[in-house]
Amino acid sequence: MIIGAGYDDALIAHTAESKENARKVQLLGLPSLRADMYQENVLRAQRASEQLGSTGGPVIDTFFAPANDPFVTANALSGIIKDENRSRPLTNLYLCPLATKVQTLGFGLYFLTELLGTGASIIFPFCKTYARETSRGI
Amino acid sequence: MRKLLALGSVGKEMQNGHSFRNFIASAALTGNPSESGTHLLYIFRQENNLPKNLFINAHEIFTSSGVGTRTLRDHSISRYVFLDDLAGSGTQAEAYSREILTDLKHMSPSAQAAYYVLFATTRALSQIRANTRFDNVNCIYELDESFRCFSDQSRYFNGNVLFPKATSEEICRHYGNRLVPAHPLGYKDSQMLLSFHHNTPDNTLPVIWFDDPSGPPWHPIFRRYQKLEL
Numbered sequence: 001m002i003i004g005a006g007y008d009d010a011l012i013a014h015t016a017e018s019k020e021n022a023r024k025v026q027l028l029g030l031p032s033l034r035a036d037m038y039q040e041n042v043l044r045a046q047r048a049s050e051q052l053g054s055t056g057g058p059v060i061d062t063f064f065a066p067a068n069d070p071f072v073t074a075n076a077l078s079g080i081i082k083d084e085n086r087s088r089p090l091t092n093l094y095l096c097p098l099a100t101k102v103q104t105l106g107f108g109l110y111f112l113t114e115l116l117g118t119g120a121s122i123i124f125p126f127c128k129t130y131a132r133e134t135s136r137g138i
Numbered sequence: 139m140r141k142l143l144a145l146g147s148v149g150k151e152m153q154n155g156h157s158f159r160n161f162i163a164s165a166a167l168t169g170n171p172s173e174s175g176t177h178l179l180y181i182f183r184q185e186n187n188l189p190k191n192l193f194i195n196a197h198e199i200f201t202s203s204g205v206g207t208r209t210l211r212d213h214s215i216s217r218y219v220f221l222d223d224l225a226g227s228g229t230q231a232e233a234y235s236r237e238i239l240t241d242l243k244h245m246s247p248s249a250q251a252a253y254y255v256l257f258a259t260t261r262a263l264s265q266i267r268a269n270t271r272f273d274n275v276n277c278i279y280e281l282d283e284s285f286r287c288f289s290d291q292s293r294y295f296n297g298n299v300l301f302p303k304a305t306s307e308e309i310c311r312h313y314g315n316r317l318v319p320a321h322p323l324g325y326k327d328s329q330m331l332l333s334f335h336h337n338t339p340d341n342t343l344p345v346i347w348f349d350d351p352s353g354p355p356w357h358p359i360f361r362r363y364q365k366l367e368l
Contacts, residue, residue, distance in 0.1 A: 035257070035279040036293070 001123075002027055002063075002077065004107060006099030007040070009047035015096050015123055016051040022094060024052045025080070029067030029099050037067070041099075065106065067099060073106025078114055093120040177336055178223055178256075196238060210245040218242070218251045223334060225258035225277065226341030227326040228265030235270035243271055250274070257281060257332065259341075287329040287343060294331070310345050317348040317356060333360040 001022040005012050006029070016024055026045060032038040065076035077095070084090055095111060097104040104124075111122055179193050199218070200208040225231060231253055239251055250273045253266060258277035266275045284293040288307040295303040307323075314322030321344070323329045328341035338347040338360045347362035348354075 031278045035281060035285065 001025070001094040001096060002080065003052070004029075004065075004095075004097040004099040004103050005041070005045040005048075006103075007044045008098060009044050011098050011125060012045060012048040013051040015098065015125060016048065016053075018123070019094055022092075025061040025063060026052065027063045027065055027073075027076070027080075027099075027103075029103060030064040031066050031068070033067045033100065065103065068102045070102050070106035070109055073103050074110040074113065077107065077110040081114075091119060093118070094123050095120065096123040098125075175222055178221055182221060196234070199238065199242060208241065210242070213246060215246075216249055218249060220251065220253045220272075222253075222255045223257065224332070224339050224341070225253075225255045225262040225266060226324075226328045226330060226339055227259070228262035228269070229326070231262075231266045231272070231275075232269050235266075235272060239271040252276070259285070259328065259330070281330070281332075285330065285332075287331055288323070289329065310343050313356075314344045316354050317350075318344040338362040 001016070001019050001024045003012060003016065003024060003026050005026040012026075028038070028041055028045065030038050032041060063076060063080050065073040081090070081093070093115070095107050095115075097107040107122065111120065176195075182188075183190060183193060199211060201211045203209050220234075222230075242249060242251065251271065252274040253270070253272040253276075254274075255277045257279045258266075259281045260283065263275060263277065263280065266272065282291075283289045284291045286292060287294055287310070288303060292303065295306070299306075301309070311322050318340075321327070321340070324343050325340040329343065330339065330341040331346065332339060332342055333346070338358075340347075340362065342360075342362075345356075345358075347358045347360055348356045349358045349361045350364065
């Protein structure tokens with residue numbers, strides 16, 4: 001399960017719990033939208049570390065893709081999956097984009113170009129409302 | 139920094155979208171192989187899996203055909219990419235635009251020159267776009283006025299803080315005046331709080347980085363390794 005980990009740690013925890021047996025890796029937005037947002041993102045995602053299978057620190061496999069470039073994000077996902085398949089072939093893959101809209105677009109592009117017809121699915125929790133301002137910044 | 143260099147679109151563009159021969163990256167803005175631009179290009183090349191013949195020093199753009207005359211070394215190169223870690227004030231980019239791009243554009247009018255940095259202040263970007271001959275100027279992280287330590291929009295004093303902004307500025311200015319009298323709050327009043335693992339720019343407050351053995355005694359949090367001019 002690849003989780004595009006954004007600021008909403010409750011959502012990260014919730015989706016991770018919904019597939020508790022899946023091995024989780026997180027994809028963080030780097031470069032982030034603004035200079036301080038990367039550190040803030042790491043701190044927020046860390047709050048869901050228990051559900052991600054890591055209680056003693058940031059030991060979960062972490063990858064990076066820009067928060068504002070869907071093409072590089074799609075490319076990064078493709079690289080991650082190719083590497084994983086080389087070491088142990090995947091039977092089931094969940095993509096869970098919970099970060100920026102642009103990064104979500106990158107997940108979609110990757111799915112459409114390389115995963116159609118495979119055992120992969122996108123988990124996307126649709127929200128009725130969301131907070132426009134997520135933080136005051138560092 | 140390594141990850142930032144890997145994830146930018148410039149490296150991917152150099153890998154995929156363009157003919158290698160027509161694309162040259164340069165540490166020209168530093169112009170000296172002992173400075174940090176070279177360090178940056180080394181990591182950029184590694185992370186993006188690029189061949190080393192795409193990278194040259196500024197002086198290699200031209201070849202000398204006699205005293206005071208220089209000609210373009212390779213007319214087949216159509217895109218020059220200049221990389222640097224920081225544009226704090228834009229002064230360096232302006233200087234090298236004068237020293238390199240004026241001749242380059244004269245000798246090869248169709249050549250495109252891009253200036254890309256990891257971090258740039260909004261002021262520096264405007265300055266470079268307005269006053270240089272770079273065709274494309276961009277950065278990964280743009281630092282607006284809120285990243286200027288004591289500006290009206292400063293992000294560092296927007297809540298409960300131990301020292302109010304005015305007191306903090308007074309302290310930094312007081313010691314800054316002793317350490318670097320010409321630029322007590324950083325080069326050209328940049329007032330930045332930024333440091334890289336390889337060095338601290340002089341745009342950052344001098345109280346953070348000052349460590350000159352021939353100057354006043356001071357123990358900085360993040361030392362700046364000065365460029366010694368002999």
